[in-house]
Amino acid sequence: MSMPVMLFAAGFGTRMKHLTADRPKPMVEVAGRPLIDHAISLADGISPPSIVANLHYLPDILQQHLHPKGIQTIVETPDILETGGGLRNALPVLGAGPVFTMNTDAIWNGPNPLNMLLNAWDPDRMDALLMGIPPENALEHSGAGDFTIDDDGRLSRGPGVVYGGVQIIKTDLLSAVSERSFSLNLIWDQMLANGKLHGIEYSGRWCDVGHPDGVKTAEALLANNV
Template identity: 65%
Template structure:
């Protein structure tokens, strides 16, 4: 089954951004004159999906005013923020059945549309999730180590050679197995790893993490350059 919905994660506090998120949520911080979340929506729109959802928590009224006119459905998390796994599960009534794209909203991509790459490679018979990962030479602004290793068949395990880019296709049925209300998608990936059904694609372009203030200038330089694919 091909995904027909996308979930944009936009609920976080953006604490790594320091004072930049004092008066706005991180997805509304501008890169090259446009909010981060609009750069993310640029990746989603070419897929012409019938359902696109964003979750809200920190300063939700600002994101609501920005996203509702664009036709984005909203899943507000209150009184507590639910983390990525809990947030995705809470949004399922809006997303509908079947696998979904999930997309972090604090990255800039230079190269092919990662969502189109995922859709072209998705195999529902073999996969519970398909992630985009990037090798270090193609990464800007990331502070931390790698996340996964990828074998020749595209299956992944916890490792250090590639960094998760924050986009994936994921089946949502395993979300119901998590007892906690607040939980990370890592809890779901661990179950997929046990089933040997967690896969990744290696991104051929470049990717910039805009999770901290230094990432803004890096991302703007990346956008100003010719994509190196």
């Protein structure tokens, strides 16, 4: 059984420089399609009951693009709410159960990461399940990784895998955060302390499209040229 998908699409995209002067980052094109359409294709692959996107920077452009696709949008105003605040703000639309969250600034080449997460999800053991990328398969990303995965799939902070921006997460803990704008790292830290933050490794390759050079690399990845 699938679950709703939350697309994070509210960022300013400042690292994209001139590419986001007249459009939000999710509308930057990779291989002739907006970044967000690549994410939507993956979401559609698991037939979710709903897809919701949070917006902030130049929201009208995204609304005009997303509404004909049946995607619900929530404009964060006056301030951006970050990942945790944005997810909590969308819960009246998403519902109370576990949800997928998905960044919209990456390109995946390989199996559908949402389907991999769905197949590995065990709500009795997990409060969240994150998709990790081995650093050698994470293009346009530097560093040794964000998390270490142990033999039972539990995560700890440290080098090992790069968080790929896709997860399944229970939303119960969001209501206890007093700040209006906050990162999901706050929730992950609680799950880490309880041994309930889990991860799996992606078997394909992934590209961060957070800056202009990432567009060319992502296009080469899709063409299997890197």
